[in-house]
Amino acid sequence: MSMLPFWEVCLVCTNNLNHVNNANIQSQLEQLPVMAQASPAQLFNTSWTLHRLSPLHHGKDCETILNNPTALKVYATRLRDQLTGDVLAGLHASATTAENDVLSKAGALKNCQWLSISTEPQPNEQAAFPGILITLEYENITYKAALLAEPEAETRTDGHREGTTSLPLLLTKFPSALRQTFLSFLSANFDTYCSTLHLPSSFLCSGMESFIQSLRSTGSRATANDNTVEEVVKDLQITLAFSQSIAPALRSLNVNISRTSLKQFLSVDSGKSKGRTLEQKLSSPFIPNLTSYLETHLAMKLDLDGSATQGAERHVRLSKVACAAFALGVDGRMKLTVADQVDDDDGITPTQRACEILLQATIRKAVIGNQAAT
Template identity: 70%
Template sequence: MAQTSSSELFNTSWTLHRLSPLHHGKDCETLLDNSTALKVYATRLRDQLTGDVLAGLHASATVADNDGLSKTGALRQCHWLQITTDSSSDQHASFPGILVRLEYENITYKAALLADPEKDSRSGDRREGSTSLPLLLTKFPAALRQTFISFLSANFDAYCSSLRLPPSFLCSGMESFIAGLRGTGSRGSAIGIIEETIKDLQLTLSFSTSIAPELRSLNVNIPRSSLNDFLKEDSGNSKARKLKQKSRSPFIPNLSSYLENHLAMKLDMDGSAQTQGAERHVRLSKVACSAFVLGSDGRMKLSVSEQSEDDEDISPSQRASEILLQTTIQRAILGGQTTT
């Protein structure tokens, strides 16, 4: 069976989508672990992209889109590949799913359809004739993305919607990543790993036009040398201790307390409080650092350094990235704030 490594999921800037179950009973009983079915759908997608559909796409696209698509060259290969783990080591998280790779003359685009790792590992969880792949990641230009989504709808009767990430998820995702790094060793070594992996952290705060018509966003930069101060369990502030009871990590409570005390910015960063007044008009819209990027607009990138083939121990950044990706899959399953 044609397979690819789960490492394809890292070091790529993805656009996130929620995807309803794929219904394929008219063609095959199963989709995962079925090389024949994957070849069939790869052929169908290739034919659609090289046929009249693409001609119509060019006709309806803007000049800028046409220029961008023309630079790709001709489509050479279309692959649908089963995603496997990188190693036999049980330290690696399993991300069952399908990678779609479109190889043009001058560039390669790709998409990933990911299953719930926990459900997929249980026998009898899949329904005959349909497969649940709730998280769709795409690395496509807009016109090609729409064509691919239309293909999924026509062939699998599937509904696709953008996966927006609210401030609560940005905070919990950041905390889960930090928690993954903190669990890699002793306190002293963990602090060094966190600083080396995250480096400088940038938080983007977005403002409602009703209270700040000329200020759309504000970046808060936290240098690596200050990360340890925000990770202290007891900051000495009673309000931070109170917020800590609702959080898995002291980072967000300590940061919120710091912004309020030193910058007079009273923020409900994770949306957990019943906010009033101006607090409702300021929200966390992006978290970016050397290791990952999460945006409320449904963008994500997980940066993982390459490892030697002989090294079975995964790096702390990969372990934390896998945790964050699993959290994102759960977000897609649970739903929430989505738009078409």
């Protein structure tokens, strides 16, 4: 039997050992836990209260908080300690009877979790919403909040100082007393200023038109597109608010538009094309047609888009828009409803695409509000 030279034997043994070590390392890497992240889908199908936040200062604790599970765990622990510590007595003391009933029915706090929102492409998800999702899991209910940043492409030239993070839009799903405690926590830990994000009539108007326009651009035939609008929006309700000087006894008026009437308002612009810009003429004709209809049949001159500065129009404004797919209010409330079914070539439903466009517009609105305040 032939014998291998000593050096060849050593080489073979070394190669086998390296192969074993590499296999072990690969096995260990595969077994490492993946960083837990929240799905952007958790931003939908929830009624939110909107706030705008000034930049968060966290330099004394960490360099960054986005995609930093260690830092997020620290802040989650701090918030949990605050909610389960002595502040709990103060929380109940400051709450109304109804709010105390809500808090008592929630039960004990079981878990407080801060997770970065995933920006990696997910099945049936198109847009990325970098930010942080906060969940407070009680025995009988789960409350949540989300701090959202601008889309990545728009924040590459962000001029904020090191040790700060811009998360301009805050969404909360909390009872009032718990919300105030949470906002106080953000202020104390991040030296950030928070205020309600009021949405002007012009934003409700442009948001409604961009939503409808997104639905109408999903197919190649106008008739099919309008059918999509009818199926997604269903019945549409708009709420008109009146100036107290002209209608002291009338605070609001609801106008319901049935799904069978939507197509008539989506036809070619029939009454308000004069004086509109080219960009307005190329957009959905829904708002000008609706304005023309109400003026003709109800003798009401409306300022739906908030552009009027004088005349009767400035006394009537749009204060809320609600349908099966979304709800927006000037009081800073929003809900975007996305169904589970997939019916588009890229796995994104027309409803989801339209809701993502509307949420991105809301984030930009918060950014503009922060810039105007500085």
